[in-house]
Amino acid sequence: MEAQMRIILFLMVIISSATEEVKNLTSTEGGSITLPDPVKEKGYLSFKRTTIAAVNKGEVEIEVDIYINRLHxxxxTGLFTITGLQRSDSGIYIVDSKKGRIFTKSYKLTVYESVSTPAVKRLSVSAESCILLCSVEKxxxxxxxxxxxEEILNQSSSALSLLLTVHKQDFSSSYRCVAANPAEKKTLPVNITTSCNEQNDTDNSDDTNTRYYFVTGIIISIVFAVFVVLIAIIAKKKCLNKTKTTIRQTQDLVNTDTDVYYTVCKYLVTDAFRTSEPHKKMILRSQR
Structure with a gap:
């Protein structure tokens, strides 16, 4: 009888474990998640059937290296928190408390890509309506x-953009574009009166013209500056060439003058020697 009771109890534990509710948790890349059930005295945290942390006597030991700086x-409170989440952190986590409040809890964590902030622009406007486009980067x-x-007018899953037509009689209502996934959402309120004001076309045109003239002025200034620099370089080059030519001519002239001076000096010295007294005596002596 006792053996039968043990078998029945064992089967009840198995059935209880099999039917145990798994809580769904969500977060985004780079975010964090806190598992809601505490281990205060003794217990374990496991991920995909691998123990990643153990609590004993008020101390925790991280048993998997990649969680050393991310698991707290x-x-x-006795609560586990995982930070710096990545897509690979998605999966089943089990908190197993062995002392005090004894329990085993399972959590299915899904880590989503972070939601992009939506942007809204006007595509067209008429006397009766306005067409707006809400878009995200990813x-x-x-x-x-x-x-x-508070009414959803239009929605689309996994689309980069979504159109909305607003009729003139609804301009006074409140509008907003929302980008959302199961983990987070980002909202952009839209002022219809401002966004669908036809005057904005003129303003935009003026802004475009102003930018055009500004850019054109910059380009002209750059071209003019380059032109001036080129002229300065060419003028400097010509000046240097002219200076070199003048120096060369001066050197040639100096060399020519030196040769002439040397020839004249030689002639004068020779002539002076011939007319000197010693020279005459040498001539007379040779005649005898």
Missing amino acids: WDKN AEETTLLWYKD
Whole structure:
């Protein structure tokens, strides 16, 4: 009889474990998650059937290296927190408390890509309506929604953009574009009166013209500056060439004058020697 009771109890534990509810948790890349059930005295935290942390006598030991700086245990609350989440952190986590409040809890964590902030621009406007476009840079697992007050007017899953037509009689209502996934959402309120004001076309045109003239002025200034620099370089080069030519001519002239001076001096010296007294005596002596 006792053996039968043990078998029945064992089967009940197995059935209880098999039917245990798994809590779903969500977060985004780079974010954090705190598992809601505490281990205060003794217990374990495991991920995909691998123990990653153990608590014993008020101390925690991280057993997997990649969690050393990312897994934190609060001694006061007994809660585990994982920071710096990546997509690879998605999976089943089990908190197993062995002392005090004894329990085993399972959590399915899904880490999503962070939601992009939506942007809204006007495509067209007429006397009766205005067409707006809400868009995001990336749309993986992201849903775009247009709200009018608290009513969803339009939505699309995993799309980069979503159109909305606002009729003139609804301009006074409140509108917003929302980008969301199961982990987070980002909202952009839209002022219809401002966004759908036809005057903005003129303003935009003026802004475009102003930017055009500004850019054109800069380009002309740059071209003019380059032109002036080129002229200065050419003028300097010509001046240097002219200076070199003048120096060369001067040197040639100096060399010519030196040769002439040397020839004249030689002639004068020779002539003076011939007319000197010693020279005459040498001539007379030779004649005898």
